[in-house]
Amino acid sequence: MSVVTNTTTIGAIELPSRRNTELMLLVFAVVIPIFAYANVGLAIHGELPPGMLAYGGGLAVLAGLAHFVVRRYAKYADPLLLPIATLLNGLGCVLIWRLDQSERLQNLAKRSFGAFSESAPRQMMYTAVAIALFAAVLLLLKDHRTLQRFTYISMAAALVLLILPVIPGLGADVFGAKIWISVAGFSIQPGEFAKIVIAVFFAGYLMVKRDALALASRRFMGLYLPRGRDLGPILMIWAMSLLILVFENDLGTSLLFFGMFVIMLYVATERTSWIVIGLLMSVGGAVVVGTFASHVQARVNAWLDPFGCYTTSGACEQVGQSIMSFGSGGVLGTGWGQGNSDLIGFAANSDFIFSTVGEELGLSGVMAFLLLYGLIIERGVRTALAARDPFGKLFAIGLSGAFSLQIFVVAGGVMGLIPLTGMTMPFLASGGSSVLANWALIGILIRISDTARRPAPAPAPSPDSEMTQVVRPS
Amino acid sequence: MNKPLRRISIFCGLLVLALLVRTNWLQYVQAEELSTRKENRRVQIAQYAIQRGNIIVKGGQAITGSTATDGSDYKYKRTYVDGALWAPVTGYASQAFGSTQLEALEDKILTGNDDRLFFDRTIGMFTGEKKAGGNVVTTLMPDVQKAAFDALRNNKGAVAAIDPRTGAILALVSTPSYDPGSFAGNSKADEKAWVELKDGEDKKLVNRALRETYPPGSTFKVVTAAAALEHGVVKDVNEPTDTPEPYILPGTRTPMVNHAQGCEKASLLAAMRVSCNSVFANLGDKVGRDKMVETAEKFGFNNDKIDTPVRAFASVYDKTMNRDGNAQSSIGQFNTAATPLQMAMVTAAIANDGKLMKPYMVDELTAPNLDVVEKHEPEEMSRPVSAANAQKIQQTMVDVVENGTGKPAKIKGVTVGGKTGTAQHGEGNKKRPYAWFISYVQNPDGTSPVAVAVVIEDSSADREDISGGGLAAPVAKAVMEAVLKSKI
Numbered sequence: 022m023s024v025v026t027n028t029t030t031i032g033a034i035e036l037p038s039r040r041n042t043e044l045m046l047l048v049f050a051v052v053i054p055i056f057a058y059a060n061v062g063l064a065i066h067g068e069l070p071p072g073m074l075a076y077g078g079g080l081a082v083l084a085g086l087a088h089f090v091v092r093r094y095a096k097y098a099d100p101l102l103l104p105i106a107t108l109l110n111g112l113g114c115v116l117i118w119r120l121d122q123s124e125r126l127q128n129l130a131k132r133s134f135g136a137f138s139e140s141a142p143r144q145m146m147y148t149a150v151a152i153a154l155f156a157a158v159l160l161l162l163k164d165h166r167t168l169q170r171f172t173y174i175s176m177a178a179a180l181v182l183l184i185l186p187v188i189p190g191l192g193a194d195v196f197g198a199k200i201w202i203s204v205a206g207f208s209i210q211p212g213e214f215a216k217i218v219i220a221v222f223f224a225g226y227l228m229v230k231r232d233a234l235a236l237a238s239r240r241f242m243g244l245y246l247p248r249g250r251d252l253g254p255i256l257m258i259w260a261m262s263l264l265i266l267v268f269e270n271d272l273g274t275s276l277l278f279f280g281m282f283v284i285m286l287y288v289a290t291e292r293t294s295w296i297v298i299g300l301l302m303s304v305g306g307a308v309v310v311g312t313f314a315s316h317v318q319a320r321v322n323a324w325l326d327p328f329g330c331y332t333t334s335g336a337c338e339q340v341g342q343s344i345m346s347f348g349s350g351g352v353l354g355t356g357w358g359q360g361n362s363d364l365i366g367f368a369a370n371s372d373f374i375f376s377t378v379g380e381e382l383g384l385s386g387v388m389a390f391l392l393l394y395g396l397i398i399e400r401g402v403r404t405a406l407a408a409r410d411p412f413g414k415l416f417a418i419g420l421s422g423a424f425s426l427q428i429f430v431v432a433g434g435v436m437g438l439i440p441l442t443g444m445t446m447p448f449l450a451s452g453g454s455s456v457l458a459n460w461a462l463i464g465i466l467i468r469i470s471d472t473a474r475r476p477a478p479a480p481a482p483s484p485d486s487e488m489t490q491v492v493r494p495s
Numbered sequence: 496m497n498k499p500l501r502r503i504s505i506f507c508g509l510l511v512l513a514l515l516v517r518t519n520w521l522q523y524v525q526a527e528e529l530s531t532r533k534e535n536r537r538v539q540i541a542q543y544a545i546q547r548g549n550i551i552v553k554g555g556q557a558i559t560g561s562t563a564t565d566g567s568d569y570k571y572k573r574t575y576v577d578g579a580l581w582a583p584v585t586g587y588a589s590q591a592f593g594s595t596q597l598e599a600l601e602d603k604i605l606t607g608n609d610d611r612l613f614f615d616r617t618i619g620m621f622t623g624e625k626k627a628g629g630n631v632v633t634t635l636m637p638d639v640q641k642a643a644f645d646a647l648r649n650n651k652g653a654v655a656a657i658d659p660r661t662g663a664i665l666a667l668v669s670t671p672s673y674d675p676g677s678f679a680g681n682s683k684a685d686e687k688a689w690v691e692l693k694d695g696e697d698k699k700l701v702n703r704a705l706r707e708t709y710p711p712g713s714t715f716k717v718v719t720a721a722a723a724l725e726h727g728v729v730k731d732v733n734e735p736t737d738t739p740e741p742y743i744l745p746g747t748r749t750p751m752v753n754h755a756q757g758c759e760k761a762s763l764l765a766a767m768r769v770s771c772n773s774v775f776a777n778l779g780d781k782v783g784r785d786k787m788v789e790t791a792e793k794f795g796f797n798n799d800k801i802d803t804p805v806r807a808f809a810s811v812y813d814k815t816m817n818r819d820g821n822a823q824s825s826i827g828q829f830n831t832a833a834t835p836l837q838m839a840m841v842t843a844a845i846a847n848d849g850k851l852m853k854p855y856m857v858d859e860l861t862a863p864n865l866d867v868v869e870k871h872e873p874e875e876m877s878r879p880v881s882a883a884n885a886q887k888i889q890q891t892m893v894d895v896v897e898n899g900t901g902k903p904a905k906i907k908g909v910t911v912g913g914k915t916g917t918a919q920h921g922e923g924n925k926k927r928p929y930a931w932f933i934s935y936v937q938n939p940d941g942t943s944p945v946a947v948a949v950v951i952e953d954s955s956a957d958r959e960d961i962s963g964g965g966l967a968a969p970v971a972k973a974v975m976e977a978v979l980k981s982k983i
Contacts, residue, residue, distance in 0.1 A: 438513065
């Protein structure tokens with residue numbers, strides 16, 4: 022804690038607001054997807070797509086609106102977050118529209134459900150709602166610290182959200198994973214929202230308890246081991262993750278929550294022992310569940326050798342198809358609309374949307390997308406570093422950490438790096454919950470970064486960090 | 496709290512780095528392997544994404560086609576004109592069951608993916624022309640092919656006809672045949688047709704002209720005669736040989752059975768005329784195994800790389816057998832086996848005055864705009880016999896058709912040389928013998944426009960030579976007449 026960087030120092034000089042930088046980047050973030058859209062139309066139908074103006078105009082209006090809200094209500098916010106999210110979301114809509122044009126997927130839908138409906142218009146609508154939500158977050162959440170008040174309500178809310186899919190009559194089983202609920206004709210993935218709500222709870226809870234967790238410990242083999250009673254919360258979260266895994270068949274969500282908690286716990290207490298304990302618990306949990314749950318076993322087998330069981334197991338075929346999709350793309354890819362990533366079949370435009378990026382945009386495209394995600398994560402971590410209050414720090418690192426885990430778990434799954442889990446690529450994948458939740462997440466990060474960079478008349482008193490300094494053994 | 500934050504940021508960076516490394520591994524290092532795996536349907540999708548180029552026969556007629564399908568995976572499907580007639584040439588290109596022969600070997604030209612078509616493709620990118628497949632122009636003559644196919648009728652057998660001067664294959668027939676168009680798609684009907692052909696008793700999918708070896712029987716005596724002349728065992732075809740009657744196989748007490756009269760001390764000419772087993776067994780024994788092998792190999796035996804470009808099976812002349820085995824092999828029995836193409840090559844070499852031309856059936860590969868991408872130049876393969884000796888053998892073969900067992904192949908006003916053969920096979924030679932006939936036509940100037948080999952399985956004859964002359968010779972005659980007619 023000896024290093025105090027410039028970002029946390031509050032000077033008298035007013036920082037540039039960077040809103041014009043953001044606006045300029047936004048222009049690119051709108052123009053690039055429009056070109057991509059035109060490209061798909063030309064490649065597949067040999068003509069510019071009919072909805073060109075509507076799509077381009079719509080994206081521009083949404084981006085403009087978001088920018089206006091940021092300019093008006095979060096003047097000092099990070100200038101990169103909004104353009105990157107807009108770019109990813111815009112390209113995601115193009116990818117979904119491209120897969121809508123696939124005859125193969127249309128026939129598949131007709132065979133399985135009797136009818137095919139386009140996903141792209143729905144995705145555009147969700148995007149509009151999500152931008153509205155983003156604006157609402159900035160308008161209503163004047164200061165992220167107000168969320169601190171809802172620490173325990175958040176916990177209850179998160180638990181309810183996580184339990185909803187297993188309630189009979191409400192939950193829907195989609196491709197084996199019970200992570201959906203259907204309400205009034207809409208399918209909602211409560212886990213996506215739970216990600217944010219639970220981050221509020223972790224941040225609030227850890228901010229209060231961090232001293233107890235950090236200081237009351239015994240030294241054992243170079244590690245500070247916490248007291249038994251302090252292990253309570255981590256045990257509870259661990260048990261909850263395992264329950265999600267067992268009852269909802271959802272490896273991704275369970276990994277995400279537990280990982281997020283360990284990250285936040287480590288940041289709050291600065292105790293490496295928590296990482297070790299966390300890792301041990303995840304490995305233990307994974308081994309136990311992996312041995313007994315057949316769906317997890319199938320996923321693991323598919324990961325180890327997708328072509329060994331290609332013809333016998335659906336899970337293997339999916340992973341194999343996805344990997345071949347990446348391989349067939351090569352360095353430069355086949356070009357928009359010219360690949361055969363639709364061979365993956367079901368979930369081609371949701372869980373496996375990244376395979377289409379791999380095939381049609383190639384290695385170069387995938388690296389560009391990964392770097393864009395990397396930039397969002399980096400801006401999120403930077404926001405956490407810059408935040409002046411411990412709650413903001415914890416909240417921001419929780420959200421960014423969860424975001425990076427999600428990218429890793431999803432992209433790693435479709436690329437065969439780790440076993441496949443049932444999660445979606447933020448901003449790219451088709452699905453309203455994911456878009457809404459991730460725009461809300463960006464909104465919160467923008468709010469925290471605005472608070473961090475806003476030149477305050479006087480620095481907020483932070484007795485907390487000073488106290489830590491005094492007590493820490495050197 | 497900033498120190499752990501920095502560590503977490505490094506951790507997040509590592510996660511992204513792992514993904515970057517992984518994508519490089521998949522899309523660069525493993526790209527080739529993944530994109531060509533057998534599970535990867537993109538390979539077939541690309542194969543049938545455009546109108547496939549055609550296989551064309553002499554005269555410019557295409558024997559293949561391509562038709563648009565309504566399936567979403569494969570845009571086009573292969574079609575065949577008179578598929579059963581041409582199947583031994585084209586092979587098949589099936590969406591579900593792969594491809595063989597010319598369809599497989601020239602796939603890159605036919606799909607337009609050949610590197611030599613790169614320039615056309617690049618131009619096409621700018622002119623907006625759709626990518627198209629190139630064509631394979633073969634040397635096969637439709638009239639000759641049809642004559643051979645019709646002459647074989649319902650018999651199980653094969654015909655190979657070569658132009659001895661160039662090695663160009665003029666006809667390649669295998670019966671019973673199959674229609675490659677019947678399983679070109681990937682529907683249930685295609686699968687049914689495929690399974691029936693694959694598991695059927697008649698082995699219709701086998702290309703008997705190239706991919707089946709038969710004991711050549713008496714037709715092999717031409718090779719033995721060539722060896723005897725080349726290695727000085729016989730100098731004059733009219734000079735009597737020292738063959739006793741009965742001739743006992745060396746090292747055994749088994750007499751060599753003759754199916755003809757007057758074989759004792761018969762000259763080469765006389766022995767060829769009536770097809771004396773004893774004389775040729777005797778000559779083969781005198782030449783010796785190793786020299787027999789040498790001559791046979793010059794004709795193309797024991798060569799497993801005869802690419803037309805469709806690879807023919809290797810014909811066999813045993814290199815390690817005993818003396819009595821060699822004597823039996825000299826009349827085309829024992830371990831000797833030959834493809835119809837091989838016997839056509841033997842005939843062609845004799846007819847071309849001892850010069851064996853490399854057999855081929857692809858004359859040109861052309862780009863979609865008909866520019867020639869590759870042209871085959873006739874190529875000498877070997878010289879199994881000298882011109883003088885070849886002419887001596889020609890004399891005996893003409894005599895066979897004029898006065899001997901090959902009379903059914905006689906064509907009025909044209910010099911024809913030939914040799915019959917009936918090969919026994921099976922346990923104790925109990926199975927019905929194979930009827931063979933090899934022949935060639937000689938122009939007045941000494942050159943030859945066609946050499947042909949015919950084999951018919953399951954012939955009903957039981958006496959040596961009559962069956963070869965009676966069953967197979969008319970087929971050879973029909974082929975030769977078709978060649979002569981088309982030359983006018």
